[in-house]
Amino acid sequence: MRLIGTEELEHIALGASLLGAGGGGDPYIGKLMALGAIRDCGPARLIDASELADDALVVPIGMMGAPTVLAEKGIGSHDIEDLHEMVCEMYGREIDAFMCTEAGGVNSMMPLTAAARTGIPLVDADGMGRAFPELQMETMALGGVTASPCALVDEKGNRVTFRTADNRWLESLARAVTVEAGGNVSVCMYIMDGATCKRYSVLGTFSRCEKLGQTIRGAKREEDPAAFFFRETGALPLFAGKISDVERTVSGGFNRGSVTIRGAGEDQGRTARVIFQNENLAAYRDGALLATTPDLICLVDAATFLPVTTDRLRYGRRVLLIGLPCHPLWRTEGGLALVGPRYFGLDCDYIPLEERVRRLGDV
Numbered sequence: 001m002r003l004i005g006t007e008e009l010e011h012i013a014l015g016a017s018l019l020g021a022g023g024g025g026d027p028y029i030g031k032l033m034a035l036g037a038i039r040d041c042g043p044a045r046l047i048d049a050s051e052l053a054d055d056a057l058v059v060p061i062g063m064m065g066a067p068t069v070l071a072e073k074g075i076g077s078h079d080i081e082d083l084h085e086m087v088c089e090m091y092g093r094e095i096d097a098f099m100c101t102e103a104g105g106v107n108s109m110m111p112l113t114a115a116a117r118t119g120i121p122l123v124d125a126d127g128m129g130r131a132f133p134e135l136q137m138e139t140m141a142l143g144g145v146t147a148s149p150c151a152l153v154d155e156k157g158n159r160v161t162f163r164t165a166d167n168r169w170l171e172s173l174a175r176a177v178t179v180e181a182g183g184n185v186s187v188c189m190y191i192m193d194g195a196t197c198k199r200y201s202v203l204g205t206f207s208r209c210e211k212l213g214q215t216i217r218g219a220k221r222e223e224d225p226a227a228f229f230f231r232e233t234g235a236l237p238l239f240a241g242k243i244s245d246v247e248r249t250v251s252g253g254f255n256r257g258s259v260t261i262r263g264a265g266e267d268q269g270r271t272a273r274v275i276f277q278n279e280n281l282a283a284y285r286d287g288a289l290l291a292t293t294p295d296l297i298c299l300v301d302a303a304t305f306l307p308v309t310t311d312r313l314r315y316g317r318r319v320l321l322i323g324l325p326c327h328p329l330w331r332t333e334g335g336l337a338l339v340g341p342r343y344f345g346l347d348c349d350y351i352p353l354e355e356r357v358r359r360l361g362d363v
Contacts, residue, residue, distance in 0.1 A: 001051065001121065003043035004112060008210060009034055015212030016108035017307040018233070019205075019324075021296040023255075023279035024104010024131035025063060026311060034109040037116035044115035049125050049203050052097060052194030059087055059191050060127060061111050062101035064135070064152075064174060065184030066250045066278070079153050079186040080114045086151040086159060087188050099197065100126035101138070101189070103205055105309060107131065110186070122206070127190060129202035129327035130296050133254055133278040135174060136167035137339050139329050140190045143200035150174065150189040154181040178253045202327050216305050229305050230322075236357055238283060238290045239272040239321035240265050240302060246313045254278050259299070259313045261321065272321055274299070276310045281344050283321060288360065291323045292341040294330035295353040298322050323353045 004012070009031065017027035038044065052058065061083060087095060095118075098111045103126055115122035127138035135147055147170045150162040160177055164170040170189070178185045215232040222228040230237060241263040248257035255278050263270035273284045280297035283290040291297050299308040302318040329335050331352065337343065340350045351359075 001045055001047045004038075004046050004122075004206075005043040006035060006038055009038060009112065011213030011217065012112070012206055012209045013105065013109060013213065014216055014306070015209030015214075016103045017105040017309065018212050018216070018298055018300070019129070019209060019296065020102075020104035020131040020307070020309065021279045021298055022276055022308075022310040023133065024102060024108070024309070025106025026309060027105030027307070030106035030109030033106075034112045034116065037113040041116045041119075044112050045121040046115075046124055046206055047097065047121045049123055049194075049198045049201065052123065052197060054193060054195035056096035056194035056197075057091060057093060057191070058097050058099050058123060058194055058197045059095050059188050060099040060101040061114050061186070061188050062107040063110055063184055064187050065178045065253050066255050078157065079155065080110075080117055082153045082157070082159060083151050083186060083188050084114070084118055086153070086161065087191065090149055090151065090161065091191070095120050096194070097121050097123045099123045099201070100205055102126055102128040102131040103209060104131035108206070108209060123197060123201070124206045125197060125201040125203050126205040127201060129205065129330075130294075131279050132339055135171040135189060138190055139202055139327065140192065140196065140200045141167055141338065142329055142332070142334050143196065145190055145192055145196060145200060147189045149191065150187060152177060152185050152187045154185045156181070175253045183250065183253065202329075219305050225305070233324070235298070235322040235324050236353060237320065238323050238357070239263065239270070239285055240267050241270075241272065241319070243313060243315055243317045243319060246315060248310070248313070255310050257310070261319060264318070274321065277344065278310065280310065282341065282346055283323070285360075289348060289356065290321075290360070291353050291356060292346060292348065292350060293344060294326040294335065294339040294350070296324035296326060298324065323357070325353055
């Protein structure tokens with residue numbers, strides 16, 4: 001176990017925003033939530049999954065909805081208190097540990113906020129190793145864990161519980177409630193025991209986020225910042241340029257759209273395009289695929305390497321388009337059925353990022 005204070009939080013929030021692959025919510029909003037909780041209640045306790053008892057009650061907690069809506073509405077002042085009470089009533093016992101549903105600017109910060117405000121420890125793990133747009137897209141689902149019973153609240157004080165036939169039904173029904181509630185809600189789902197958490201979660205998420213955040217912040221002090229960034233993060237450079245167009249709408253509880261980037265430097269005269277549904281789903285260069293989900297497709301500021309989320313895309317911003325390999329579970333047959341390109345309507349088979357880039361002669 002170790003304590004997460006304000007300094008560690010800064011690094012974790014930044015690294016989680018990169019793993020959000022464009023989604024997961026505004027990192028600034030998420031960080032403010034967690035900073036307020038730590039300043040009010042003291043540091044959060046972070047534990048390794050190996051410290052969990054096999055019968056521990058582990059509760060993933062996060063936000064659901066469109067990131068642009070969350071940036072305007074924020075989180076309800078009683079959301080964590082309400083969810084805590086609901087889960088304890090559902091299971092007739094106290095929660096032993098909170099967990100992250102996904103890595104991302106908000107959804108990595110809400111569990112830290114809950115841990116600080118309640119004194120309940122947080123497991124160093126999550127259910128994706130990145131961010132995805134739908135509830136059924138969790139590594140725990142690959143192990144047969146059901147997302148329900150699920151507890152959902154909004155900032156107005158509405159409380160909803162679900163017990164659905166399967167995880168996709170929960171996504172459909174909870175998404176409908178989210179839209180009706182104004183575009184974002186807070187949820188607890190995939191509630192499990194400690195043994196299941198250790199077996200089917202992506203372990204070490206917060207430790208990885210902290211290291212990524214330290215790398216991003218430290219890059220500017222290096223003689224060759226770009227070389228340091230790519231070496232330490234393991235990211236692959238895909239494209240460099242300036243944002244020339246952004247198309248974005250909010251529909252069905254998601255941010256949907258695309259961003260077009262006009263090339264600069266070695267990419268002068270070329271054009272890249274990224275499409276997204278909360279998270280970036282596919283990247284193209286001059287019409288040829290560079291990368292697809294489930295690998296991470298990320299945009300970072302060309303000068304600072306700070307992640308640029310889909311709700312912060314702006315005309316004229318100079319960015320680097322980069323890719324990170326996904327967790328190995330997502331490259332399995334079951335993983336690709338849940339989060340592969342064809343699930344999102346892309347007419348292509350999944351090819352690992354490293355192989356696709358190599359075929360294009362970039363590495």
